[in-house]
Amino acid sequence: MRAWPLAELGRRLGVRVVGDPDAIVSRVQPLDEAGPGDLSFLHNLRYVERAANTKATAILVGEGVALPGHNLLVCDEPYLMLARALKLMMPGPKFKAGIDQSASVDDDVVLGDGVSVGAQAVVGSGTRIGAGTVIGPGCVIGSGVTIGGDCLFHPRVVVEPGCRIGDRCIFQSGVVIGSDGFGFATVDGIHHKVPQVGIVVVEDDVEIGANVCIDRATLGETRIGRGVKVDNLVQIAHNVVVGEGSLLVSQSGISGSTKLGRYVVMGGQAGVAGHLNLGDGAQVTSKTAVFKDVPPGAIVSGVPARPRGEWARSQAGVARLGKMREHLKELHQRLKKLENDDD
Structure with a gap:
């Protein structure tokens, strides 16, 4: 693990060093666990006392924070800077380009430069995978799928046939993209399956948490917009549209044909009924059940949902x-x- 003088680290991160510029840090640790040689961070002022008592060699802090006796890296956004410090100081594993001998990749698959296909992964006919993408062990990528560059698919991700994935997406283990939507025509007590022949489109810079299911459209597309972040165990039904930059927290669910605008937030275990519209910037708090449209910028809570106040x-x-x-x-x-x- 590389040793970083604070002066050099500060230059690389674009932050101001207060204290000893020659002090050395080599890893990042939380305030309570940090010791000599560690960089820690303070992004929530409720933890100022912990920061004052930490044994870390240096602390990432926001402008205006004073911690006498500590070396500081001062910036406008300490949490964002923490992300950059982690990438710089503690980078993730490097993946070997190529196809593992136990993987099954059809002859007509097109792989970009530096693609890695892990053990026992399956890539179906006609699929195209962009440069630098990693397909982890046990993944199943169906036929006719398009995946952009620099994506990371953790083990056991499934992408069903025909779906399209953008660039720089991260799928955690157990994600299923393009499973059949829940569509049945009930006649005389019998539930007749309606074929689900649409696809799922995931735009660029999307991250999807473990065991998320995103159903393919009955017809047309289920679409996840650019920069959307989805927590673990979320259900997104057929023909849903999730707008750019939205956040979906664990165990939330969106029923079929509902449309979320840009930068919508759904709290944990919140649910939205089908065929609704949530406007740009709407927020649905935890455990809320939405049964009617939500205006842009509104914050709703409760069962049924109503204005938070x-x-x-x-x-x-x-x-x-x-x-x-x-x-x-x-x-x-x-x-x-x-x-x-x-x-």
Whole structure:
């Protein structure tokens, strides 16, 4: 692991060094675990006391943060700078270009320069994979798939036939792209399967967490926009459109043909019914159930979803119900006593 003088690290990261520019760091650790030779970070001011007591050699901090006795790397966005420091100081594994001898790759597959296909992976006929992409062990890439360059597919990712993936995408283990949408015509008590013949399109710079399922469209496309980030265990149904830069947190679900605008946020375990529209910048908080359209920029909570302020007031009222019940009980007893006294 390389040793980094703070002066050099500061130059590479484009940050200001406060303290000893010759101090050496070689890895990144959290405040509580860091020791001599470690770089740590403070991006949330609630942890200032931990930062003051850390044994790290240097700390990434935001402008205006003072920690006497510590070497600091000062920047506008310490969390973003942490990401860059990790890539620089603790880079991930390097993958050997080529096709593992146990992999199965059809003869007409087109592989760009530097593509790596791991052990027991399968790549179907007519598929094209861009330069620098890594297909991990046990992945199954169907026929006629297009994958861009510099993507990373962790082990056991499945991309069904005909789907299209952009550049610089990261798929964690267990992702399934292009599984059949949940479409059935129910007649006389029998559920008749509706063939799902569309595809999934994933645009550039998308990251999809472990065990996410994105269903192919019944007809046309299910589309995941540029820069979308999807947490683990999310379900995205057929013909859904997720707009650019949106964030979908773990165990959220989107029903068929719903459209999310740009930079929409869905909290953990939130759900959206089908054939709805969520406007640009809308936020759906955790465990919320959405049954009607959400305007741009709105924040909704609860079951069913309603404006967050309204939901918060109603929850405050619920919290007071116990005291209100006791108060009503007391009033009832006093009224009953007065009625008995009149008798």
